[in-house]
Amino acid sequence: MPQESINKDNQELTMSLEPSESRKQPITLPKSGTGIRGLDEITAGGLPAGRPTLICGAAGSGKTLFSMEFLVHGATQFNEPGVFMAFEEKAEELAVNVASLGFDLNELQREGKIRIDHVHVERSEIEETGEYNLDGLFIRLAYAIDSIGAKRVVLDTIESLFAGLTNQAVLRSELRRLFEWLKEKGVTTIITGEKGEASLTRQGLEEYVSDCVILLDHRVENKISTRILRIVKYRGSIHGTNEYPFLIDEEGISVLPVTSLQLNHSVSSERMSSGIPALDKMLGGEGFFRASSILVSGTAGTGKTSIAGSFVDKTCSDGKRAIYFAFEESPRQIVRNMQSINIDLQSHIDAGLLQFSAARPTLNGLEMHLLNIVKLVEKFNPSVVVLDPISNLITVGSNSEVKSVLTRLIDFLQGLGITVMFTALTLNDNRTEQTDDGVSSLVDVWILVRDIESNGERNRGLYVMKSRGMKHSNQVREFVITDQGLKLVEVFLGPEGVLTGSARETQQLLEKTSEALRDHAVSRKDREIERKRFVLESKIASLKEEFESLQEELNKSYIEDELKKSIMDDNRRELTRKRDDLL
Amino acid sequence: MLEGIHQNQDWDDSDEADNHFELSLYIAGASSNSIRAVANLREICEQHLKDRYTLRVIDVHQEKSLASREQLVALPLLVKSRPYPERRMIGDMSDTQKVLKGLGLSGE
Numbered sequence: 001m002p003q004e005s006i007n008k009d010n011q012e013l014t015m016s017l018e019p020s021e022s023r024k025q026p027i028t029l030p031k032s033g034t035g036i037r038g039l040d041e042i043t044a045g046g047l048p049a050g051r052p053t054l055i056c057g058a059a060g061s062g063k064t065l066f067s068m069e070f071l072v073h074g075a076t077q078f079n080e081p082g083v084f085m086a087f088e089e090k091a092e093e094l095a096v097n098v099a100s101l102g103f104d105l106n107e108l109q110r111e112g113k114i115r116i117d118h119v120h121v122e123r124s125e126i127e128e129t130g131e132y133n134l135d136g137l138f139i140r141l142a143y144a145i146d147s148i149g150a151k152r153v154v155l156d157t158i159e160s161l162f163a164g165l166t167n168q169a170v171l172r173s174e175l176r177r178l179f180e181w182l183k184e185k186g187v188t189t190i191i192t193g194e195k196g197e198a199s200l201t202r203q204g205l206e207e208y209v210s211d212c213v214i215l216l217d218h219r220v221e222n223k224i225s226t227r228i229l230r231i232v233k234y235r236g237s238i239h240g241t242n243e244y245p246f247l248i249d250e251e252g253i254s255v256l257p258v259t260s261l262q263l264n265h266s267v268s269s270e271r272m273s274s275g276i277p278a279l280d281k282m283l284g285g286e287g288f289f290r291a292s293s294i295l296v297s298g299t300a301g302t303g304k305t306s307i308a309g310s311f312v313d314k315t316c317s318d319g320k321r322a323i324y325f326a327f328e329e330s331p332r333q334i335v336r337n338m339q340s341i342n343i344d345l346q347s348h349i350d351a352g353l354l355q356f357s358a359a360r361p362t363l364n365g366l367e368m369h370l371l372n373i374v375k376l377v378e379k380f381n382p383s384v385v386v387l388d389p390i391s392n393l394i395t396v397g398s399n400s401e402v403k404s405v406l407t408r409l410i411d412f413l414q415g416l417g418i419t420v421m422f423t424a425l426t427l428n429d430n431r432t433e434q435t436d437d438g439v440s441s442l443v444d445v446w447i448l449v450r451d452i453e454s455n456g457e458r459n460r461g462l463y464v465m466k467s468r469g470m471k472h473s474n475q476v477r478e479f480v481i482t483d484q485g486l487k488l489v490e491v492f493l494g495p496e497g498v499l500t501g502s503a504r505e506t507q508q509l510l511e512k513t514s515e516a517l518r519d520h521a522v523s524r525k526d527r528e529i530e531r532k533r534f535v536l537e538s539k540i541a542s543l544k545e546e547f548e549s550l551q552e553e554l555n556k557s558y559i560e561d562e563l564k565k566s567i568m569d570d571n572r573r574e575l576t577r578k579r580d581d582l583l
Numbered sequence: 584m585l586e587g588i589h590q591n592q593d594w595d596d597s598d599e600a601d602n603h604f605e606l607s608l609y610i611a612g613a614s615s616n617s618i619r620a621v622a623n624l625r626e627i628c629e630q631h632l633k634d635r636y637t638l639r640v641i642d643v644h645q646e647k648s649l650a651s652r653e654q655l656v657a658l659p660l661l662v663k664s665r666p667y668p669e670r671r672m673i674g675d676m677s678d679t680q681k682v683l684k685g686l687g688l689s690g691e
Contacts, residue, residue, distance in 0.1 A: 120654050127685040129661075130674035131619070135611035136643065136655030143647035165657060165673075 029236040032080070032152070032188040035073025036066070038255030042231065042240040047212055052179050052189040054209040056200045057216030062227060062248055063192040065101075066216065067154040068094070069252050070190055072103045074152045075113035080188075082152035083144040084116045087160035091116040101252045112148045117141075121164030128166060134174040138181065145187060153182060153189045159203045179208050200232065211235045217243075224365040224396050229255055245367040256370060256408060267291065268417060272383075275314030276307070278488030279447075282464050282473035288445055289469065290383075291417045293410045295440055297424040298449030302460050303481050304423035305329070307447070308386045309338040309345065310486050311421055316348035320383035323355045323376060327392045331356035342485050355380050361392045366405045369393065374412060384419045390439065391425040406439050444468040449479055452500050459500035462488060478504065604628075604636035604686065605665040611658045612644045616675045620659035623676035631688050661685070 031045030040046050047053045047070070055063050071082035086094055094116060095105040108114040117140060145153065158175070165171055182189045191209055193201030200206045206213055213232040218225060228243045246255040271286040280287040288294055294311075296304045312322045326334060334356070335345045348354035357376055361369070377385060387409075393402050406422070413420045422439065426448075440446050446465040451458050462479040464472045477488040478500045492499040492507045499507050608624055610617035621640055628636050643650050643658065653662075661672040663686055672685040683689045 117651050119656060121656055125671050126657075127670065127672040127681055128674050128678075129672045129681045129685065130623075130677035131616050132657045132659060132674045133611075133614075133616060134656060135614065135616075135658040136609070136650050136660065137657075139611060139643050139647050140650035140655060143650060161656070 031237070032074070033078055034070050035077045036069055036253050036255060038244070038246070039229070039253075042244060042255060043234065044238055047188055047190070048234070048237065049188050050183065050186040051211040052182055052191055052209045053212040053214065054191050054193060054201070054205055055214050055216060056193040056195055056206070058195045058218060061195075061216040061218045062246075062253065063216060064089070064094075064156050065098070065248060066214075066253060067156055067190040067192055068098050068103070069101075071114060071152055071154055072098070072105075072108065074188075075108055080151035081113045081115075081148040082154065083141065083148070083150045084114065084154045084156065085141060085144070085158075086116060086118045087121070087155070087157055089156075090118045101250065115144045115148050115150065117144050119160075121161060123164050123166070126164065131170075132167070133170060134161075134178065138178065141178075142185075145185065151187055153187045154192070155189065156192045157194060158191055159193055159201065159205065162203050175205070176208050206232075216246075222396070224362070226365050226367055247367055247371050249368075249371070254371060256367060256374070266417075272318075272419060273314050274307075275310035275312075276486045276488060278477065279307075279462070282462075282475070282477065282488070283445070283467055284470040284472055286470075288419060290419055291414050292419055292444035292468070293414070293442065294419070294421040294445040294447065295424060295443040296421060296447045296449065297426050297440070298460075299426055299451055302449040302451060303479060303486070304425075304449060305334065305388055306338070306341055306343075306481055306486055307449070308388050308421055308423055309334065309341075309343050312354060312384065312386055313338070313343045313345060313348070315384045316345075316351070316353040319353070321353050321355075321380060322348075322384040322386065323357060323380055323382045324386045324388065325373060326356060326358040326388055327361050328389060329358070331358050340483070341481055342483060355382070361396050364396070366393060366396055366401055369396075370405050370409060373409060377413065377416070377418065382418060384421070385413055386421045387423070389423040389425055403439060403442070407442055410442055440465070452478075454500065455503050457501045461491070461500065602635055603665065604632050604663065606636055606638045607662045607664065608638060608640045609643050609649070609653065609655055609658055609660040609662070610640060612642060617642075617659055619675040619677065620661075623679075624661065624682070627676065627679055627682055627686075631683065632686075663687075 030049040031040075031043070031047065032049040033040050033046040034043075055066055057063050068084065071084055074080040074082050084094070089097070091105075091109075098105060105114060105116065109116060119137070119140075141153070144150065158178075161171055161175075162168070179189075179191075191205060193203070193205040195215075196202035196204070200213065200215065210233075212234045215230045215232050217228040217230070219228060220226075227246050227248065229246045230243045231239045231241065244255050246253055268290040270290040271288065272290055273280050273287040274283070296307050298304050308324070312324055315322045324331070324334070329337075331349075335349070338345050345354060349356070355376070357372070359369070359372070364372070373385070373387075390402070390406065393405070410420060422443070424439070445467045448463045448465045450461050450463065452461040453459075460479040460481075462477045464474075466472075476491055478491045480487045480489055489504070492504050606624075606628070608620060610620060624638065628638060641649065643655060649655065657673040659673065659675060661676065661682075663670045663672075666687070670685050670687070672682060674681075676682050680689065
């Protein structure tokens with residue numbers, strides 16, 4: 001258990017700070033687990049075993065339910081039978097009240113795991129005629145404890161005795177004796193007490209119960225209720241001291257520890273694509289880290305939901321699961337709208353990879369939303385969670401509450417290795433880059449989509465404001481939503497600054513034109529060279545012809561000479577032969 | 584219980600037939616309170632209810648399940664089951680006036 005390790009660390013720390021090192025390792029206080037989600041974490045194991053704990057709070061703050069859960073969990077999970085001494089409600093009433101939580105008190109009573117004793121004290125029926133004590137109660141309690149071997153006892157609400165009996169001095173000394181006696185018996189006891197005006201309880205019970213005091217509170221702000229639990233004191237144990245919101249729903253009480261006191265979740269260097277290749281490129285080429293938190297903020301209509309939809313689409317296409325918490329639009333609306341940019345979310349829903357959870361923020365208090373998210377996440381086990389948009393949550397809580405909830409949510413999700421994307425609406429003044437929820441400091445990646453207004457049109461510019469642990473682009477990209485999906489286009493830097501939209505297109509056309517002109521010029525030069533070559537080549541050909549005719553001419557006279565000479569030789573030989581014949 | 588109070592006033596000065604007192608005194612062992620309560624009550628009964636009462640003294644330690652059944656909290660406890668209405672008195676019965684009032688005898 002992580003609690004124990006913290007405990008140990010803490011001890012080691014105090015040990016090293018102690019001047020004398022020779023002391024024995026102290027024995028830690030034994031704890032009695034409550035089985036209430038989150039509470040055992042805050043109290044580092046539960047309530048002090050074998051000691052009384054005071055649960056105080058106003059009417060309707062959940063004291064009885066708290067103690068009943070402690071008892072039932074003890075009986076069912078920890079094999080510790082318990083006695084519930086009810087001063088206010090009858091056993092049957094209690095059984096009906098907790099039946100909604102799935103606790104079958106009657107069955108537990110039959111099995112001898114729980115014993116309910118309703119103590120009825122009515123002042124009008126009782127005349128006090130001198131010295132008395134609460135032996136009756138002691139005997140009763142002892143009998144109940146011994147009959148089932150109880151390890152846990154609840155006294156709810158023992159202060160009722162003060163209404164039934166008038167002798168305060170007797171009551172007080174008897175209560176002191178009772179708590180001492182319970183301690184001796186070694187039973188873990190919960191004593192509930194109604195909140196008083198100036199003190200924790202009306203009758204100052206905290207004076208007798210010095211080991212552990214837990215305060216339950218129920219606040220209603222802006223018509224939305226929040227339940228708060230605070231450990232006022234816990235002798236001999238470390239404990240969380242904050243006010244912890246808690247919830248009562250069909251599964252009983254769940255306490256949600258703020259930030260869980262820890263910042264030690266493991267990290268992943270695995271990357272996942274945002275679904276927009278150009279955005280991945282801006283984020284060091286590979287996209288987000290797994291289990292990171294991403295904030296997409298921007299003014300109205302800048303395509304935040306489209307970015308989220310694109311991310312979800314990519315995740316589901318990779319065969320991973322995702323949950324989309326929609327606080328503004330209905331799931332059908334989102335699915336339809338995404339179809340217009342060629343993102344088909346319906347197929348992922350049909351494949352069981354995508355789950356939508358849509359609720360107006362004002363439906364519940366913030367804590368309820370958080371619990372809803374936590375529960376759904378635990379059930380569905382997604383890789384990606386999208387909250388769209390978180391801005392609306394502010395309508396049900398203050399800034400710091402929203403931040404606290406989101407911090408816990410991020411912690412919770414990162415602990416499970418889940419990537420979370422928030423979208424947030426920024427106020428419409430371009431200069432403030434602060435999101436109204438103040439969450440930008442919490443997240444790992446912050447993508448801002450901003451309107452860029454120029455030349456009488458509005459275009460979207462996408463910035464990566466921050467991206468922890470990776471190289472990321474410092475460039476502004478124009479963010480274009482097309483029928484084919486989302487695209488990021490390089491913006492053009494002109495003499496008047498960044499060019500977007502039609503100005504960018506004009507610039508693109510201009511560049512195209514000059515390219516065409518350049519192409520044209522090049523081809524003309526080519527042709528001229530070709531022509532020149534042709535001319536020169538023909539010249540060369542004619543010179544060659546001339547040379548050949550000259551050569552032929554010369555050759556001709558030479559051959560004639562040769563011919564003449566041979567003929568003359570022949571003639572002379574003929575003449576010589578003829579002359580010889582004549583002789 | 585309100586009904587009981589009305590009946591109390593009706594019955595105070597009449598109905599001699601139901602004049603027998605049935606009393607149960609629950610005590611916790613031999614504690615000083617218990618001993619005093621038994622002694623004080625016997626004295627009061629002897630003085631005011633001579634021959635018209637039945638007193639049972641019950642030590643709760645002997646039968647612990649009684650405590651829950653009889654809704655015992657403070658001890659000693661005196662229950663007057665008859666005559667109606669039932670009345671419950673706690674303490675060592677040292678305040679005689681209060682005991683008499685509880686028994687419905689304060690007027691005598």
